Amino acid sequence: MYHHPYVGSGPYCYANAFAMLLGPASPSTAVIEVATTGPFGMQLIGGRTAYFDAYGWNPEQGFDQALAAIGWASDTHRGATLDQLRDAAAEGPVWVGPLEMGHLRHQPEMNGPIGADHFVVVLDVSPTRVLVHDPQGYPYAEVPVEDFLAAWEATTVDYGSPYTMRTGFRKVADVSDADAIRAIVPAAIDRLGMVTDTPMPPGSLGNGVAAERLAAMVEAGAGEGVREHLMWFAIRVGARRLADTADCLRLAGFEGAAEVAARQARLVGSLQHPMVVGDLPRAAAALRSLAPTYDELRDQLVAFAARVDAVASTTLVDQRSASR
Helix, strand or coil: CCCCCCCCCCCCHHHHHHHHHHHHHCCCHHHHHHHCCCCCCCEEECCCEEECCCCCCCHHHHHHHHHHHHCEEEEEECCCCHHHHHHHHHHCCEEEEEEEHHHCCCCCCCCCCCCCEEEEEEEEECCCEEEEEECCCEEEEEEEHHHHHHHHHCCCCCCCCCCCEEEEEEECCCCCHHHHHHHHHHHHHHHHCCCCCCCCCCCCEEHHHHHHHHHHHHHCCCCCCHHHHHHHHHHHHHHHHHHHHHHHHHHCCCHHHHHHHHHHHHHHHCCHHHHHHCCHHHHHHHHHHHCCHHHHHHHHHHHHHHHHHHHHHHHHHHHHHHHC
């Protein structure tokens, strides 16, 4: 299957924010996103809210893992104060989040909490406003302090800690993009195996079972906000993540797995038009085609990792024999 990389807009807030902080030495946002291991799976939280990311995963779980994989580190501060943020921003840009996006009123139609997480880069703090680069498409946005504090408290975001920021970004190792992706493959295999320490709400489903259940929900009318959530957010970010996953896996030499991820990206992307126009049977059919691909992707990664281990073991034996 032919796959072409995607470059364009989309809800990639934390990857874009990391890239801004890392500067010229940053890997692509695709590598950052995939290194979180988020793209490896699907979840239906509480049997109602669908995300095309790994079962039991949320963005904060993948941040340190992604930074370590690409050779970077940072200092995380939870429960920070506005004064601490002001002092940190005086030293350089600060990565902040999760925020409740609904409190960020520089974004049109945002008038209160909507339960949506977001991440920004803070550039400066004054007594009346916080100056941010908002990767949703708003550079140098000025956020009133009271709105920023309400967003930063993030009481309506279902993960993370209030008032979290990251500072002290520093490169600790030179890591190629391909090696960064290879480093997270064992964790990706676990994600696809639905290995998680995260307590999940009753009724939560993952991977193929989640896709099948979502297909039934779509066929039944995609009510109670399901349609809106899919077409405004979940499909857009899910298809992009999977397209980036295909690119990154191919870069790292995982050709078979890359083919599966590319197929997943096409299937998720194919949901957008039918969900918008209301062709629900076509969307349900695509979800049912998606269901078996999660096991396929895991099998491909496991098989390739086994081959790599076998080659490494043979090479080590040969080196020991040669040294005798």
